[in-house]
Amino acid sequence: MAQRSLRDALLGAAAAEFHEKGYSATGVAAIAGRAGAPKGSFYNHFPSKDALGVLVVEQYARTRGTEILLDPGSEPLDALQKHFDHLRADLAQHDYALGCLLGNFAAEVARSGTQVDTAVRDSLTVWLGALAIPVRRLADQGELPAGADPDEVARALGSAWEGAALLAKATGNAQPIDDFFAVTFPRTLGLAR
Amino acid sequence: MAQRSLRDALLGAAAAEFHEKGYSATGVAAIAGRAGAPKGSFYNHFPSKDALGVLVVEQYARTRGTEILLDPGSEPLDALQKHFDHLRADLAQHDYALGCLLGNFAAEVARSGTQVDTAVRDSLTVWLGALAIPVRRLADQGELPAGADPDEVARALGSAWEGAALLAKATGNAQPIDDFFAVTFPRTLGLAR
Numbered sequence: 001m002a003q004r005s006l007r008d009a010l011l012g013a014a015a016a017e018f019h020e021k022g023y024s025a026t027g028v029a030a031i032a033g034r035a036g037a038p039k040g041s042f043y044n045h046f047p048s049k050d051a052l053g054v055l056v057v058e059q060y061a062r063t064r065g066t067e068i069l070l071d072p073g074s075e076p077l078d079a080l081q082k083h084f085d086h087l088r089a090d091l092a093q094h095d096y097a098l099g100c101l102l103g104n105f106a107a108e109v110a111r112s113g114t115q116v117d118t119a120v121r122d123s124l125t126v127w128l129g130a131l132a133i134p135v136r137r138l139a140d141q142g143e144l145p146a147g148a149d150p151d152e153v154a155r156a157l158g159s160a161w162e163g164a165a166l167l168a169k170a171t172g173n174a175q176p177i178d179d180f181f182a183v184t185f186p187r188t189l190g191l192a193r
Numbered sequence: 194m195a196q197r198s199l200r201d202a203l204l205g206a207a208a209a210e211f212h213e214k215g216y217s218a219t220g221v222a223a224i225a226g227r228a229g230a231p232k233g234s235f236y237n238h239f240p241s242k243d244a245l246g247v248l249v250v251e252q253y254a255r256t257r258g259t260e261i262l263l264d265p266g267s268e269p270l271d272a273l274q275k276h277f278d279h280l281r282a283d284l285a286q287h288d289y290a291l292g293c294l295l296g297n298f299a300a301e302v303a304r305s306g307t308q309v310d311t312a313v314r315d316s317l318t319v320w321l322g323a324l325a326i327p328v329r330r331l332a333d334q335g336e337l338p339a340g341a342d343p344d345e346v347a348r349a350l351g352s353a354w355e356g357a358a359l360l361a362k363a364t365g366n367a368q369p370i371d372d373f374f375a376v377t378f379p380r381t382l383g384l385a386r
Contacts, residue, residue: 022301024217097304103356106363107300108215111290124363148376155360156353156376159369163296163356167348170299170317176352183341183349187380 007045009035015056019098023053023108053116060101061123069130076134084161084185088177091165096177099169103162128158145190153188160184200238202228208249212291216246216301246309253294254316262323269327277354277378281370284358289370292362296355321351338383346381353377
C-alpha cells in the first residue's frame with residue numbers, strides 16, 4: 001500500500017474503532033489490525049495515539065454540518081432545524097448506537113491534559129459558538145422570547161443535544177433524540193406552547 | 194485489614210478511579226493500589242472488573258437524590274428543583290471536572306454487552322422514570338403547557354441534564370449547568386419566557 005493511502009487507512013480505522021469502542025479501550029494494535037497494517041507501521045505515520053486522536057476529532061468535527069449554521073442566506077430557524085436534522089441522520093446511520101464522538105471523547109478524556117482533550121474542548125466550543133449565530137439572528141428578528149440571552153439559549157440547545165445523543169446510545173433507541181425535537185428544541189427557542 | 198473493610202476499600206477506590214479516569218482506563222491493579230491492597234486480593238472480593246463496575250453504578254445511583262422525586266408530600270416543582278440542586282451540588286464537589294458517573298459510563302460501555310452496561314442503562318431508566326413522577330403531578334395540576342406529554346418532558350429534562358454535566362466536564366466550568374437552570378429547566382417545564 002502506498003504511504004499516503006496507508007496513512008488514510010489508519011486514520012479511517014482509528015475513527016471507526018474510537019467511535020465504536022471508545023478512546024481508552026482502543027489500542028494502536030487494534031487500529032493497525034483494522035487497517036490491515038503491521039503494528040510497527042503506525043508510528044511511521046503518527047507520533048502517538050494522542051496525536052491521532054486529535055486528527056480523528058478534527059475530521060469528525062468537519063462532518064457535523066456546522067456550515068449550515070453559518071449560511072447568512074438561510075432563515076435562522078431553518079438553519080437550526082437542518083443542522084440538527086443533519087446530526088440526527090448521522091447518529092441514525094449507526095442506529096444511534098455510537099453517540100457523538102465528541103461527547104464520547106469528552107466523557108473519557110476531559111481534564112486529562114492530553115492533546116485530544118484540548119481538541120475535543122475546542123471542537124465543542126466552536127460548535128456552541130456556531131449554534132449561537134442563528135440563535136442571535138432569531139433574537140435580532142424578535143423571534144426569541146423577551147429577555148432570552150441568545151448565547152445561553154444556544155449553549156443550552158447544544159448541551160441538550162449532547163445529552164440526547166448520549167442517552168440514545170445508552171438506552172439503545174432514538175427516543176431521546178425524538179424528545180429533543182419534540183420538546184427541547186421548540187421550547188428552548190420559545191416556539192411552542 | 195479485615196475482609197469486610199478491604200472489600201469496602203476496594204469498592205471505594207474503584208468508584209473514585211472510575212469516576213476520575215473512566216471505566217476502560219482503570220485497571221484492577223490501579224484499584225487495588227489505591228485501596229492499599231495487593232492486586233491478588235481483588236479477585237477474593239469481586240469476580241471481575243465488570244461485576245465491580247455494577248456495584249459502583251448501583252452505589253452511585255443511590256446517591257442521586259431520587260427519593261426527593263418520589264416524596265408525595267412535596268410540591269412537584271420544588272421536588273424537581275431540589276433534585277437538580279442536589280445533582281449540581283454533587284458535581285460541584287469535584288469542581289464539575291468529573292461529570293455524572295452514569296453518563297460517563299454510558300459513553301464508554303453502552304452496547305458492550307457487559308453487566309455494567311446493563312446496570313448503567315437500568316439506572317438511567319429508573320432515574321428518568323422517577324423524574325416523570327413530579328412532572329406528571331405538575332400536569333395533573335394543570336401546570337404543564339397544554340398538550341405537553343409529561344413523560345416526554347421528564348425524559349427531555351433528564352437527557353438535557355446529562356448533556357450539561359458532560360459539557361461542564363468537557364469545558365471545565367459550571368456554565369452548562371448554569372444554562373440548564375437558566376434556560377432548559379424553566380422552558381422545558383413551560384415556566385418562563
